[in-house]
Amino acid sequence: VDGTINNMNVGEGAGSGLQNTAVGHTALNEATNSSWASTAVGYAALSNTTGGSNTAVGAFALYSNTTGEHNVAIGRDAVRLNISADHNVGIGKSALYKNELGNANIAIGKQAMYENTTGGYNTAIGYNALRSATTGNLNNVAIGNNSLYANTSGDSNVGVGVHTLTSNTTGDKNTALGRQSLKSATTANGNTMVGYMSGNDVTTGGYNSGLGGQ
Numbered sequence: 001v002d003g004t005i006n007n008m009n010v011g012e013g014a015g016s017g018l019q020n021t022a023v024g025h026t027a028l029n030e031a032t033n034s035s036w037a038s039t040a041v042g043y044a045a046l047s048n049t050t051g052g053s054n055t056a057v058g059a060f061a062l063y064s065n066t067t068g069e070h071n072v073a074i075g076r077d078a079v080r081l082n083i084s085a086d087h088n089v090g091i092g093k094s095a096l097y098k099n100e101l102g103n104a105n106i107a108i109g110k111q112a113m114y115e116n117t118t119g120g121y122n123t124a125i126g127y128n129a130l131r132s133a134t135t136g137n138l139n140n141v142a143i144g145n146n147s148l149y150a151n152t153s154g155d156s157n158v159g160v161g162v163h164t165l166t167s168n169t170t171g172d173k174n175t176a177l178g179r180q181s182l183k184s185a186t187t188a189n190g191n192t193m194v195g196y197m198s199g200n201d202v203t204t205g206g207y208n209s210g211l212g213g214q
Helices: none
Strands: 008-010 021-023 039-041 055-057 072-074 089-091 106-108 123-125 141-143 158-160 175-177 192-194 209-211
Touching: none
Parallel strands: 008 021, 021 039, 039 055, 055 072, 072 089, 089 106, 106 123, 123 141, 141 158, 158 175, 175 192, 192 209
Antiparallel strands: none
16 A cells, blocks of 8 residues: 555555545556546556546546546446546446547446547437447437447437437437337438337438327
């Protein structure tokens, strides 16, 4: 056990900084006096950070983070490639794995928002939710396994239910409520569908509405 200033460090290579807790081999390894109030538990968690007020629990959680602050990563490889992004929450194995610069995302579930790099202000809850989101995607809500799975740069979409809007890539401002609702939509915009498999004939059409399942 090693202490600097109000720190608790356990494990070879655990770092220093101010008011930090590091448990695990090389956890908070690069922490300096500019690193503050962070908690890293797990092998190489927060290993490269100089940022502050981060929480990482799990092997390689927030591993690449350098200056990002106020992030939470729970699960192996959660938010692993984050560099300088702030205010993200990744819970689950590889959640927000590739996020580098995207701010204020919430990803809960294995590989939720896995591909995201710069998109921000998204919420993804469920296995593979918003998995393919990469750059430019903003203000999306995906709740349910594979919801908005293929979305790459679409904005302001809401999918609630398993496989909702699962094929959407660049479409904006769609709302799908119910299992497999708007499942086939790819580049469609402004659609609202409520009910099981509602709107499944919509692919690229826009501004349709429907109520009731198949």
